Amino acid sequence: MLPEHAPDQVESSWHPTADWQRLLRVALLGTQQSPDAVPAVPGLPTAPETDAAAREKQLLLTAGGLSLIRKAGYQPAPAPSATPEQLPAETQVPLGPSGGRLLHLLLEGQYPDLLPDFLTTLANHSRRVPSQLLVRLLDYVHSRPALHPLAAAVLGQRGAWLAAQHPNWQAVLATTGPAPHAATWETGTLRQRVRYLEALRRTNAEQAREQLAAVLPQEPAKNQASLLASLQEGLSAADAPLLEWYLVSKSKEVRQTVQPLVACLPDSALVGRVWQRAEPLIRLRKTLTATKLVVELPPDAWDKSWLADGVEQHDSRFQGDRATLLGQLLALLPPQRWANYWQLPPAAILNAAAATEWGALLFNGWAEATILHHASTWALALLTWWAELPRKHPFSLPLAGLAQQLSTDQLTKLVLPLLDSAPEFGPEVRWLPLLQLIPGPWSEPLTRRVVEALRQALNQPERLHRIHYAASQLLEHMARVVPATHYELCAQPLQPLLQDVPYLHNSLARLLNTLHFRQQLTDALHEAPA
Template sequence: MDPTTTASTPPTGRPEDTGYESARAWEELVTSALLGTDRRPPAALAGTAAGSLPGALLDEAALHTVRRRAGLRPGAAVAPPEPAPEDPRGPLPAAAGIRLEQLLAGRASPSPSGRRGAAPDLAELLPQWLALANELDYKAPPAALPALLDAARARTDLRPQALRLAGPRGLWLARLNPEWRFALRGTGAGGNLPSPEDPEGVRSLWDEGLFAERVALLAAVRTGDPAAGLALLASTWSVERAEDRLMFLDSLRTGLSGADEEFLEAALADRSRNVRATAAELLSALPASALAGRMAGRAATCVGLDRTAGSPRIAVEAPHECDAAMERDGLVAVPPAGRGERSWWLGQLVEAAPLSCWPARFGGRGPEEIVALPVADDWRAELHAAWCRAAVRQRDADWSRALLGSPAAPPATGPGTSSLAERGRLLSMLPAGERARWVASFVAAHGLSEAFQLLGVCDVPWAEPLGAAVIDALDIARDAGSYPWSFSGVMGLAERCLAPAAARQLESLTALPDEAEDVSPGAGGYWSEAFQRLVSTLRLRAAMRAELTGEHAAAGTYGA
């Protein structure tokens, strides 16, 4: 093609008039547009007046664009995807569907001052909304599925509940978008699981299903019939990948009993260290298992009453070696950096020994009496920390109660704890009502500064007297002129965890207080704003529950 020929010149039919030459002409136009027509005038517009070049270049580019598009050959047709499966669950009430759209849209806009403002944080309420919607067995509206999957991709804490609400249609949609492939891994993929009473369907999904579907299936079968779940896992155990074996083995926590011991004992010889460790942990949670007995025997040689002391006390002789048998039973021989070998081995032994072995070892004393005994040679912290881990592993409320001690004791000096994190784990072993009363007494004795980790393990909504104790402590902190931003974490928890009925009690705290001279400037306004946000959030939570439980059912359903 002659370089002076414009794009509008009819092609001559020669091969060089199409394809390569057309692409070269397009690149030349793009280069001229980037560099400027005064610095690089396109050859195709030679002879055009300089002042007209920019417009001529745009006209030429428009012609080339049409030519390029017209020259594209249609792609090969692909088969359409199979229709999405049906979801038998009921549709959301109309008001709840609108609310879901608002929650998925994200948090409220920040105030001009940069503070959170008095509006509720919608993103923080989404987990509660999803949990209640799933509890009521609703399905997500089809139009909301993309936003729901995007939210689950961005926030891993939402995934189990979000994928359950998305259901089989969400799983179907996730297969069509690489960004949503996370939904096909892990638990909660939301597929239609066969009934445990359908052995052929269970077998087929177990042999051919995606990993997420198999995990969900094993959990479902295990919940209804632990023995059937174990048999299903055992049927393919030898051919599973190590990472899959670990996840499947963890499913045995549901319905764990002595019937699982033989399988778990065999897993102690697994080629994966993580699988061996998990099997040992599960066996140690069975006080009558052979492993628990072996650990009890080893622990008894290390810990007992000091017969030489004038008053009862505990004597400790840590292990001098970690032999092959101990390693097979789950002990890790090499300690973390900065940790002594003997104390590391001792802690693992005591943690894995059944707590039921200690009363006989200490002359019939109960957990509270044993925990109260002095420990020789500075072994108290190590021994009590191991007992704390054992109480959590074995879900023993009596030992947890003894190790927690009185809530009036200083935060980090309970009889068996060295940190609030340990107290939080022990609290989770107590019944919900007792847990709330213990934390309420702790808040009354020590205020809110030390209570954040403990509040997080209490059931939602907070039972009384915990809710009242938190409100009273916040009121006291405000009146004392405390820095308001020091309690932002507790206020955030209160927004999610206080019973919605507490909004009436909080109304009086939303007024702007008179500021004393010794308080932080602007603190009163912050406290007032924070309490306003708390009240509005509690009322929004009440409205969300009403929408989901059907009080607005007369308005119809959403996305049916």
Template structure:
């Protein structure tokens, strides 16, 4: 056929319809190819762990289908604690989700079982399930892989993680430095202080800011001592009044420590973020005192300091002045729920109430659950259009053991 087409049918007659046969041959070649011979794929190993129960599997399918999607990490953690695995039919979707979302990978090794590892060995997109972080990950990996490696090392050996970051710090890009310094918050200790202090001279403002925030959490750091000296020079207590005398200017040393000039008075809130231990009175008494001219600035700085230093006593007191979710992070779960329950009882349903509840750890106990359920019943009559997020939070976070309580409000 090919030779006839080259010289023409006049010189080489063709017994048939050349153009039709050529079209058929082209289609045939495009449609398929000879199968190649290859070794048979070894079957997946037998599973040792049993699968989760039918109802748990049904909930997982609903969650992954978009219903209560935010519950996926909690479901995975709860299932991993049982030592069971997910059903086979969920594996591809779950492994694909893990490819896109690194935050859920921690439990996938247990939950996907031998079949999951078998699949990962045959699909490069899921190979993350088989990877073990090594020194090459830090030297050759992409930004996300390097952050994951540093985070894991920091969790197991904080000192080794810091030393690893120090060894390459000068070569890191400004963007990477800003990302990496945030990871030092996990396992933060005075051993990190010299490295963090050096970051105050970094060219990137985000790096300097993050380093200053971490140093503020270390009462013994040089930054904390400098801030304490500035606070003592500017603030004094006279009877029932806190007297503030702001410095005349924001000098270079203050700017290095993260104080940014704020016209017209030339001082930033960070100037007040000294160690809270410098105050010789409990926060409840200090809050009751008058602070002429600087009341809002000083109290806002106390809030920031309580958040950064994770001080439970100050967080508890400042929540009454400025109820924000960040303050709850400094408190144990039971106290978070106690404060949130009181706030829900007194506060109308708005974005602030939703944000406060969003900052409370899950498995809400009876006091908070009751306050939220009563709020739902009340608002259902007056503002039914405004209930969506509150109902969703209640469904996600009320302790499942309190189902009879929730049912009694239906």
């Protein structure tokens, strides 16, 4: 029997997804045991709840009607949208004429790296995009998801209204608008469902976990991985049983999504199991004159039982069958656990590890663990060890990931002494890779010291052919991280060299022009509106 009204005629305030969930609860418990009423579907007759036989018939009738409506793809009608004239008053001041002109240049593709920071700074200063640039901004950011939250924060009331009118622009509001409706969980895209789950995790983590556990067995592996990754929002020990279940999934993508989450759980059982495997393999021996590490590889070959402990048969980060197993064990364990167990600081452990034949394996395993567990003390120790001079063949390390565990100030304090000890710029200097990982804004002493090293190097024409690539890479980085207020610090020593360094003329000019443009962006924040 069909409802009297077609799905598109059903009351707009009615949401079938919530009724479907309630209907499932009644059906699972039984019509006589469930305290819930059978949901009422618009257009279907209702029966008295006191009549057991009629209640069961009503359940079946409602199930058929709801199934048909859901298969038809019914979506609740949205609430009527306000017109621009009915919108609340703007709370942000629009950019002035100069600011609008500069933003227009950014949206035209000039200095594209500066747009994210400028949008963030606009929001921090309670400024918004001028109305005449709203369409251009929405067109620019709609295909760049990383910019969606930044743009949404500076659209103002009119811009938000405008974005809601166009299907291509509505995603811009997704991260700042109201939480997705429950119907999204049933009918939305994968991205919408993930966002719904993340929003629900913030308000009712238990319900989110139950809904996720119910649907995961029916989802393809790619969807499973994306949905499970949402558990990172508010990750807690209560998530452990669900995550542990998928440690042995048939899909490697799912397993690799779950492994770091389980390892980072408070009092993780996985970490305890991994420790039981790893601790006997690395022994500390102390003598009166030295501290040594004795390393053994796992005696057993890999089998499927290793999956439950987060260890794959092969891992591209490590070489060798049994070495791969030990490397993965190290990569899952919080590195500070070793320091606490041996009662040694990280620097002493690293020096002992470097003296073993398995130094590269130990260093890379601990580096991966440092990144996973955000261990800033170990990150500083690893980068300090890597940067020490002289060292002919240091082990390769994931420098970018380690640097992200430290603040700009910590990295600056690490690099400045290296600059002083080896001031001559060149592609081989140990401080250059670390310098290019220091995010902005740079401090004045760092800017001044680097500019001086560049000036001295560029004043030696016979060396330009050897250093021009490394120098151009550094100048590109400086254009992003040197504060605009340091323009004179850079321009005064470097501008006279523009005509003398043909290899680097473009890179030098781009640095100075970018700093000048950024200074104009800063000034525009204080300009009166048009």
